[in-house]
Amino acid sequence: MNLKDKLEPLLLKVQKPARYIGGELHSVVKDPAAVDFRIALCFPDTDEIGMSHLGHKILYDIINADEHCWAERAYAPWIDFEKLMRENDIPLYGLESLSPMAEFDVMGFSLQYELSYTNVLNMIDLAGFDPRREFRGEDAPLIIAGGPCAVNPEPLADFIDLFQIGEGEEMMMEMIELYRAHKKKGYKKADFLREAAQIPGIYVPSLYDVEYKEDGTIASVTPKDGAPEKVVKRIVQDMSSAKYPETFIVPYIETVHDRAVLEVMRGCIRGCRFCQAGFIYRPMRAKDPDVLCRQGKSLCESTGYDEMSLSSLSTSDHPQVEELLDRMIDYTNEQKISLSLPSLRVDNFSESLLENISNIRKSGLTIAPEAGNHRMRDVINKNVDEQEIFDTCRIAFEGGYTSVKLYFMSSLPTETVEDVLDIGRLAQKIVEMYFSLEKRPRKMVNVSISVAVFVPKCFTPFQWVGQDTFEMVEEKQKALVDSIRSRKISVAWHDVHTSVLEGVFARGDRKLGAALYNAWKNGCTFDSWTETFCYDKWVKAIADAGLTMEFYASRTRDLDEILPWDMIDVGVSKEFLKREWEKAQCAETTRNCREQCANCGAAKLMTCKKGAVCFE
Numbered sequence: 001m002n003l004k005d006k007l008e009p010l011l012l013k014v015q016k017p018a019r020y021i022g023g024e025l026h027s028v029v030k031d032p033a034a035v036d037f038r039i040a041l042c043f044p045d046t047d048e049i050g051m052s053h054l055g056h057k058i059l060y061d062i063i064n065a066d067e068h069c070w071a072e073r074a075y076a077p078w079i080d081f082e083k084l085m086r087e088n089d090i091p092l093y094g095l096e097s098l099s100p101m102a103e104f105d106v107m108g109f110s111l112q113y114e115l116s117y118t119n120v121l122n123m124i125d126l127a128g129f130d131p132r133r134e135f136r137g138e139d140a141p142l143i144i145a146g147g148p149c150a151v152n153p154e155p156l157a158d159f160i161d162l163f164q165i166g167e168g169e170e171m172m173m174e175m176i177e178l179y180r181a182h183k184k185k186g187y188k189k190a191d192f193l194r195e196a197a198q199i200p201g202i203y204v205p206s207l208y209d210v211e212y213k214e215d216g217t218i219a220s221v222t223p224k225d226g227a228p229e230k231v232v233k234r235i236v237q238d239m240s241s242a243k244y245p246e247t248f249i250v251p252y253i254e255t256v257h258d259r260a261v262l263e264v265m266r267g268c269i270r271g272c273r274f275c276q277a278g279f280i281y282r283p284m285r286a287k288d289p290d291v292l293c294r295q296g297k298s299l300c301e302s303t304g305y306d307e308m309s310l311s312s313l314s315t316s317d318h319p320q321v322e323e324l325l326d327r328m329i330d331y332t333n334e335q336k337i338s339l340s341l342p343s344l345r346v347d348n349f350s351e352s353l354l355e356n357i358s359n360i361r362k363s364g365l366t367i368a369p370e371a372g373n374h375r376m377r378d379v380i381n382k383n384v385d386e387q388e389i390f391d392t393c394r395i396a397f398e399g400g401y402t403s404v405k406l407y408f409m410s411s412l413p414t415e416t417v418e419d420v421l422d423i424g425r426l427a428q429k430i431v432e433m434y435f436s437l438e439k440r441p442r443k444m445v446n447v448s449i450s451v452a453v454f455v456p457k458c459f460t461p462f463q464w465v466g467q468d469t470f471e472m473v474e475e476k477q478k479a480l481v482d483s484i485r486s487r488k489i490s491v492a493w494h495d496v497h498t499s500v501l502e503g504v505f506a507r508g509d510r511k512l513g514a515a516l517y518n519a520w521k522n523g524c525t526f527d528s529w530t531e532t533f534c535y536d537k538w539v540k541a542i543a544d545a546g547l548t549m550e551f552y553a554s555r556t557r558d559l560d561e562i563l564p565w566d567m568i569d570v571g572v573s574k575e576f577l578k579r580e581w582e583k584a585q586c587a588e589t590t591r592n593c594r595e596q597c598a599n600c601g602a603a604k605l606m607t608c609k610k611g612a613v614c615f616e
């Protein structure tokens with residue numbers, strides 16, 4: 001019986017069967033006999049989340065543009081379908097061809113968040129191979145990974161053959177060319193990996209020996225077989241000429257971002273000290289408005305989407321944002337397409353920008369002050385003052401908005417309980433300001449506060465900091481909730497257990513591979529989903545590996561400690577991060593890249609001037 005026949009009766013028994021059938025508009029089907037390289041782009045979460053991921057769409061488009069190569073998609077099956085797959089001997093398969101993974105040359109994982117790691121192991125196992133690279137035979141596809149979490153590849157070093165560090169556009173095709181050349185002459189994994197390690201941006205964990213001290217910290221990391229001491233991140237030099245999909249696969253079921261997504265720039269000029277993306281995607285590179293208008297039009301026309309989103313880490317920092325919006329709005333108004341700008345900052349939220357946005361839609365306004373008082377915002381280098389937050393809310397209220405969502409972070413370095421209470425005080429002042437306005441909607445206001453628990457990440461100025469313990473987080477949560485008296489303010493808090501586990505893996509070392517393997521063996525998958533996350537299993541898995549959460553999460557590192565990710569170079573220097581950490585402790589701010597270059601080190605990655613902030 002072929003796989004299609006086997007699948008049909010099973011799909012009637014699962015939630016959302018369309019997750020598992022492929023065949024969507026614009027998915028790419030090729031003749032397997034006409035290509036000599038096949039890769040499954042694997043996303044370790046459900047179809048609805050993976051289908052929304054822009055990096056996947058870009059790689060899918062670039063690889064499939066080569067007539068010799070075929071890229072397909074594979075997502076983590078939800079637990080109901082996984083059970084049926086195992087009971088019926090159905091291996092993980094590519095959605096375009098329904099071929100089992102054994103027929104692919106490469107399985108390439110996108111690592112977007114640490115709590116998806118057990119799904120990586122589970123997908124390799126479902127493909128019919130041992131997740132541990134040491135026990136995987138030559139018959140298995142090469143297992144590769146990239147994405148933001150790959151900047152600390154070490155917790156997955158026991159499972160992944162090769163990591164791509166940085167932006168995959170060019171590096172992926174160079175790796176594929178090398179793979180095809182090895183395939184022609186008789187592929188041997190070890191030989192291929194040795195040569196692949198010479199491609200800039202590629203990290204092969206088996207080519208690095210790690211020694212530990214008695215206290216568990218790293219004594220040394222030694223590259224072998226000619227592998228580089230530092231693997232330097234790859235970046236796209238000119239975003240305007242970089243290949244971007246002219247169309248997207250149109251899903252059968254609603255996905256998280258079910259719209260035309262236009263990437264307006266990469267990187268961020270701000271340097272908020274908690275934000276890993278702000279450092280690992282440096283330097284900021286903007287796309288030309290002409291290119292953006294052409295790409296936006298092409299995406300909407302080819303997919304039929306009636307919604308377009310301008311995506312980046314901070315869209316209002318695009319150097320030509322007003323011109324871009326004017327031109328986009330002309331097009332979207334004419335075509336009755338709604339336009340959204342998910343990432344706006346309060347300090348450059350001008351009245352005309354708001355007017356433009358309010359032409360588009362008047363739902364809730366979302367802003368991210370991140371901390372409740374000025375001192376804390378200086379510690380994290382948010383560079384926003386209270387007046388700017390009030391002004392933004394006032395402009396929004398006067399423009400007809402009645403609901404504001406404020407994003408905060410708690411358990412930040414140097415934070416006290418009083419600092420957390422200032423989050424509630426700020427929300428209360430916004431409510432009072434609403435009622436003091438003459439020109440405001442005659443409706444009730446709603447201020448909702450969402451508070452994330454701070455997780456220290458590598459390659460940020462807070463990479464050495466110990467995370468708050470459970471007790472400290474809980475004390476702060478309770479104090480804030482108890483302090484809110486107004487029914488016009490609502491508070492939502494991120495789960496502390498998942499935040500601590502994220503903290504463990506974000507700054508973890510190779511030893512954590514044993515804990516990850518135990519957790520997966522104990523049945524952990526979909527750890528970022530509340531309905532499947534099981535903290536107790538993780539506690540046991542980490543203890544059984546002879547490790548503790550405290551060592552990774554709440555321990556403060558010495559500034560001269562060898563860090564697990566020290567063999568990776570993302571551009572920003574350790575000296576710069578140390579300077580920023582010292583300034584944070586004195587609540588001193590650093591100007592944004594456009595106002596004054598802080599000499600972070602990322603400029604060394606640029607060879608091209610066009611659209612880059614470092615050369616402005």
Ligand code: SF4
Nearest residue numbers: 283593597598600614
């Ligand atoms: S080198 Fe200067 S301008 Fe470039 S990203 Fe770093 S701080 Fe910003």
